[in-house]
Amino acid sequence: MEAICEDNLDKDEVRERFGCVIGVKDVSFSVAEGEIFCIMGLSGSGKSTLIRHVNRLIEPTAGKVLIEGIDINGLNAAALRELRASRIGMVFQNMALMPHRTVRDNVAFALEVRGADRAGRRAVADRAINDVELGGWEDRYPDELSGGMQQRVGLARAIAADPHILLMDEPFSALDPLIRRQLQTQFMRLAAELRKTTLFITHDLDEAIRIGDRIAVMKDGVLIQTGTPEQIVTEPADDYVAEFVSGISKLHLVTAARIMEPLAKWEAKNGPYRADGALSAAPDATLDRLAELSIETDEPLAIKADGRVLGIVTKKALIRGIQGRSVEEAEV
Amino acid sequence: MAEDKSLNLLDPFTAIDLGIADWADGIKDWASANRDTIQPAKRAINDIIVGIDDIFQAIPPVVMILIIALLAWQLAGRRVGVIVVVALVALGLLDPRAWSLAMTTLAIVLSSVFVCMVIGLPLGILTAKSERLQTLLRPVLDTMQTIPAFVYLVPVVMLVGIGNVSGIIVTVIFALPPLIRLTALGIQQVDGNVVEAARAFGASPRQIMLKVELPLALPTIMAGVNQTIMLALSMVVIASMIAVKGLGNEVLRAMGRLDAGMAIVGGLGIVILAVVLDRISQGVAQTGRERGHRHWWEAGPVGVVLRAMRGPKAATQIAARSSAQAGKLQDITGPDKNEKGVNT
Ligand SMILES: Nc1ncnc2c1ncn2[C@@H]1O[C@H](COP(=O)(O)OP(=O)(O)OP(=O)(O)O)[C@@H](O)[C@H]1O
Ligand SMILES: [Mg+2]
Numbered sequence: 140m141e142a143i144c145e146d147n148l149d150k151d152e153v154r155e156r157f158g159c160v161i162g163v164k165d166v167s168f169s170v171a172e173g174e175i176f177c178i179m180g181l182s183g184s185g186k187s188t189l190i191r192h193v194n195r196l197i198e199p200t201a202g203k204v205l206i207e208g209i210d211i212n213g214l215n216a217a218a219l220r221e222l223r224a225s226r227i228g229m230v231f232q233n234m235a236l237m238p239h240r241t242v243r244d245n246v247a248f249a250l251e252v253r254g255a256d257r258a259g260r261r262a263v264a265d266r267a268i269n270d271v272e273l274g275g276w277e278d279r280y281p282d283e284l285s286g287g288m289q290q291r292v293g294l295a296r297a298i299a300a301d302p303h304i305l306l307m308d309e310p311f312s313a314l315d316p317l318i319r320r321q322l323q324t325q326f327m328r329l330a331a332e333l334r335k336t337t338l339f340i341t342h343d344l345d346e347a348i349r350i351g352d353r354i355a356v357m358k359d360g361v362l363i364q365t366g367t368p369e370q371i372v373t374e375p376a377d378d379y380v381a382e383f384v385s386g387i388s389k390l391h392l393v394t395a396a397r398i399m400e401p402l403a404k405w406e407a408k409n410g411p412y413r414a415d416g417a418l419s420a421a422p423d424a425t426l427d428r429l430a431e432l433s434i435e436t437d438e439p440l441a442i443k444a445d446g447r448v449l450g451i452v453t454k455k456a457l458i459r460g461i462q463g464r465s466v467e468e469a470e471v
Numbered sequence: 472m473a474e475d476k477s478l479n480l481l482d483p484f485t486a487i488d489l490g491i492a493d494w495a496d497g498i499k500d501w502a503s504a505n506r507d508t509i510q511p512a513k514r515a516i517n518d519i520i521v522g523i524d525d526i527f528q529a530i531p532p533v534v535m536i537l538i539i540a541l542l543a544w545q546l547a548g549r550r551v552g553v554i555v556v557v558a559l560v561a562l563g564l565l566d567p568r569a570w571s572l573a574m575t576t577l578a579i580v581l582s583s584v585f586v587c588m589v590i591g592l593p594l595g596i597l598t599a600k601s602e603r604l605q606t607l608l609r610p611v612l613d614t615m616q617t618i619p620a621f622v623y624l625v626p627v628v629m630l631v632g633i634g635n636v637s638g639i640i641v642t643v644i645f646a647l648p649p650l651i652r653l654t655a656l657g658i659q660q661v662d663g664n665v666v667e668a669a670r671a672f673g674a675s676p677r678q679i680m681l682k683v684e685l686p687l688a689l690p691t692i693m694a695g696v697n698q699t700i701m702l703a704l705s706m707v708v709i710a711s712m713i714a715v716k717g718l719g720n721e722v723l724r725a726m727g728r729l730d731a732g733m734a735i736v737g738g739l740g741i742v743i744l745a746v747v748l749d750r751i752s753q754g755v756a757q758t759g760r761e762r763g764h765r766h767w768w769e770a771g772p773v774g775v776v777l778r779a780m781r782g783p784k785a786a787t788q789i790a791a792r793s794s795a796q797a798g799k800l801q802d803i804t805g806p807d808k809n810e811k812g813v814n815t
Contacts, residue, residue, distance in 0.1 A: 222673075233664050235667065236665070237665055237687075239686045251682075252669075252673045296672070
């Protein structure tokens with residue numbers, strides 16, 4: 140262990156020298172209350188291993204996990220079970236519903252484990268089932284439901300006990316694109332309502348950008364970059380991340396502030412700027428919005444805040460921005 | 472011992488005697504030394520078996536058939552109920568003495584199966600959880616299954632003497648392995664993801680066992696119980712060699728007298744008992760949902776009684792709902808319409 144850290148070996152070297160596999164190594168991050176934190180990475184990059192450390196389904200060899208300030212590795216078995224049943228809800232990639240239990244009994248599992256009485260369990264479970272729009276299916280069995288519905292049961296099971304924290308391990312990966320989008324929308328609506336601290340794992344960057352407040356990119360058990368969706372897309376930390384984000388549409392992610400040329404610089408090149416007549420937008424307007432405006436006029440766009448012009452976006456800069464490159468970079 | 476026979480390197484075994492046969496003979500001395508503890512225990516167990524037999528004999532055959540048929544209907548469905556009635560009536564018609572002999576055999580077989588379950592289920596569960604125990608137990612189970620029954624017949628008789636108790640012991644030795652194996656297999660086959668999910672929602676090991684692993688392993692465990700019942704029945708002739716009464720004894724006596732008719736009565740009786748027990752235990756392995764109803768109390772005689780008690784209106788509703796649910800197993804979208812139809 141020490142050798143791995145000291146020599147900073149990577150995954151392949153460790154496998155050669157010690158004959159064991161690194162699941163997750165040297166990963167540190169914190170998630171704020173109510174935040175949706177996406178962890179992204181390709182298959183085998185250690186995402187599932189990482190998330191299973193959060194509720195100690197896997198014991199770490201070294202390191203700490205703090206939940207609301209408490210080191211969960213110090214908890215005894217009973218306290219750990221209580222934490223899992225009441226404070227953490229988990230959704231699994233493969234749904235992992237219990238085939239011998241009805242939808243309602245699946246959803247009520249965490250409460251049943253804690254010894255809640257039957258009527259209370261039923262009320263809570265039915266509310267969670269309604270939250271995921273599965274009302275009327277309470278008495279069915281999982282194998283009578285479609286994949287999308289099963290995953291909604293999984294989600295209902297995770298939120299039923301009203302936990303503070305949601306752990307979601309590629310919840311929508313096994314679904315077809317249309318259903319996936321539908322479920323993402325439903326999840327985002329629920330998330331906005333419930334405001335749970337969420338660790339959301341995915342290997343789909345589109346999904347991460349849509350859902351996440353912040354995104355962390357993982358590779359071979361190591362975190363490569365952590366940032367907002369815009370940061371990840373516009374300032375990829377290395378080639379791996381760049382490769383990842385290259386196919387992503389910047390239209391809804393990148394803002395005017397990032398592609399505009401500051402007023403002073405523009406004036407130095409083109410002479411004094413006359414704002415009259417030019418269309419304007421706020422610094423946080425997306426490229427999509429700028430494109431809309433740009434169609435209306437031949438003039439460069441003015442980016443204004445509090446009535447003051449901050450910078451200029453020319454058509455050229457806008458198109459380069461949509462391509463994901465800056466004007467200078469393209470001209471060199 | 473090496474003096475009188477010189478060691479021949481090509482055939483060393485005739486010259487070496489490790490005394491395994493003598494060692495086995497030592498059981499006899501041990502048994503006679505511990506006679507005072509073995510015999511009372513034996514008598515107590517024998518009394519239980521004889522008591523069960525007496526109860527079975529005291530119940531009039533028609534009542535017994537009714538009880539078994541209702542049980543079969545509840546546990547395994549109407550079809551099995553009918554099969555059981557036909558089979559048991561045939562058993563009674565075989566011979567005037569056949570029913571009484573069959574009840575004795577049933578008492579022995581059920582007692583053996585009960586003992587097998589008491590030993591086999593916990594052992595199977597432990598085996599599923601412990602790799603060590605599994606490697607330890609595997610050769611033992613292999614031996615129990617393959618060693619000819621006659622080999623342990625003698626030591627068992629030396630230990631406890633002839634009678635019902637030794638009959639049960641030899642039957643358990645022979646019939647136990649599949650129950651342990653299939654219980655362990657059933658639990659190991661439970662989807663690890665589902666167990667992990669249960670853990671993630673705070674279930675304790677005991678809750679995981681009771682709420683997840685055992686229910687999901689039940690069909691496999693019941694297959695083990697079924698195998699055990701069948702093996703126990705197949706031991707009744709051998710057990711009758713050590714003075715166990717019943718159908719097996721009939722076959723044994725027929726063999727001694729070369730009485731084909733008597734042998735056929737005994738043999739057919741055993742086969743019919745096997746069919747009855749097999750169908751019932753296989754039916755239990757099937758979940759209610761496979762037979763088209765939701766809860767066990769919605770089906771069988773209990774279902775009929777409950778429906779009658781709730782009044783005719785509720786009865787038709789439940790009946791319509793369970794038929795709609797049966798239909799849904801094939802078609803998910805269909806039953807919604809059906810259910811609306813019921814309510815209006
Ligand atoms: N039980 C295990 N024993 C040994 N190595 C394991 C085990 N489970 C996972 N690994 C290794 O840990 C690494 C990370 O696996 P993990 O399941 O966390 O990946 P993942 O990012 O979740 O992938 P996916 O997107 O396919 O779910 C892999 O290299 C894998 O080989
Ligand atoms: Mg995974």
